[in-house]
Amino acid sequence: MSGPSRRAIILGTGSALPKRRVTNAELAETVDTSDEWIVERTGIRARHIAGEGETTATLGADAARGALEAAGIEAHEIGLIILATATPDQTFPASATKVQDMLGITDCVAFDVAAVCSGFLYALSVADSMIRGGTADKALVIGSETFSRILDWEDRATCVLFGDGAGAVVLGAEEASERGILSVALHADGRHNQLLYVDGGPSTTGTVGKLRMKGQEVFRHAVTNLAAVLSEAVAKAGLETSAIDWVVPHQANRRILDATARKLGLAPEKVIVTVDEHANTSAASVPLAFDSAVRDGRIKRGDLIVFEAMGGGFTWGAAVARF
Structure with missing residues (x-):
């Protein structure tokens, strides 16, 4: 039902x-x-x-x-x-x-x-x-x-x-649970295809292709978009940023994580970081970091968590959940 x-x-x-x-x-x-x-x-x-x-x-x-x-x-x-x-x-x-x-x-x-x-x-x-x-x-x-x-x-x-x-x-x-997915905010902007893409595909080249990226431009978009979508998802859940216990971000680059936290006024110790050990694992990055922090005891039942990510497309999004 x-x-x-x-x-x-x-x-x-x-x-x-x-x-x-x-x-x-x-x-x-x-x-x-x-x-x-x-x-x-x-x-x-x-x-x-x-x-x-x-x-x-x-x-x-x-x-x-x-x-x-x-x-x-x-x-x-x-x-x-x-x-x-x-x-x-x-x-x-x-x-x-x-x-x-x-x-x-x-x-x-x-x-x-x-x-x-x-x-x-x-x-x-x-x-x-x-x-x-x-x-x-x-x-x-x-x-x-x-x-x-x-x-x-x-x-x-x-x-x-x-x-x-x-x-x-x-x-x-x-x-009627207080736990669970409280809000999600998703976006895409296809104008930025050539900043992060793979130069192949079944319908175009008939090959798998290789990843291509203009790193500095991606970095600039990432900090702006991630800070905005995190704030949007938190507001959508009817909460304040100060209520967040943990941010579990996409693990692309430590500098993006630090810059996003600064932009939002979040304490660095509230941000889960696994990029040092895993590098950028794309779609796996957020759930991989989440599981790491759950298993080492940092994230506990009842904690308020924000997940956020941005990738090629560009696509970006955030979700608020009470674990």
């Missing part, structure tokens, strides 16, 4: 990282860069790179298993799987259906969402709407990426920035 008081609450979180961890020093052996250069500009010290047999779907399934276990939910109870990714296993079918099969679920709604680094926010919003509308009672929302496979490893300005990984949350329906 759907209803005005029905809300999507976060029941559990999970994440997965490829086995191989690559430090800046190791990267500097094959790329013209240095640990100092990367850390100074981005805050990144290491990233995980997918190896043989590790794909967007396998990482997504591992993250989902962790979230199901944390939620105390059996896989067969899931009625909806939304997987956010820009690096699917295949052009089609959706990687969500591969995750569904890996989890042993034979019938549920399953599809992918493509909004690059904002993908998890977009997927969370769709799942929230579908749960409120009664389409499903329990949902898996996953962000999973293998960006290492679309990087130009000779372009030192971009290849040092990204990593692979996955994060997931289990959502459940609850009536």
Whole structure:
């Protein structure tokens, strides 16, 4: 049943990282860069790179298993799987259906969402709407990426920035709860395509293509857009910025995180930072950081959290949730 008081609450979180961890020093052996250069500009010290047999779907399934276990939910109870990714296993079918099969679920709604680094926010919003509308009672929302496979490893300005990984949350329906997704704000502006994009695709080149980015211009848009959408989502929830316990941002660049916090007058210690260990994992970045902070005990039940992200498109968004 759907209803005005029905809300999507976060029941559990999970994440997965490829086995191989690559430090800046190791990267500097094959790329013209240095640990100092990367850390100074981005805050990144290491990233995980997918190896043989590790794909967007396998990482997504591992993250989902962790979230199901944390939620105390059996896989067969899931009625909806939304997987956010820009690096699917295949052009089609959706990687969500591969995750569904890996989890042993034979019938549920399953599809992918493509909004690059904002993908998890977009997927969370769709799942929230579908749960409120009664389409499903329990949902898996996953962000999973293998960006290492679309990087130009000779372009030192971009290849040092990204990593692979996955994060997931289990959502459940609850009536008249104070917990759950309180508000979502989403945006897109397609005029900025050429600032962050992949130079290939089935309909244009017939190839996968490689990531291209104009970093300084992306940085400028990111700080402005993220501060604005975070404020918008908080206001939409009828709250003040001062009420926020934690900000879980997209982990693109430590300088973007710091500049956004300053712009909003947020204490740096309220911002969850994992970019140093994970680098930019695109759609996986927000749920990966969220799970890390839940599991190390920083984020606790009842805490007020704001998720925010911006990615190629441009797309950007924020969501407010009471955990």
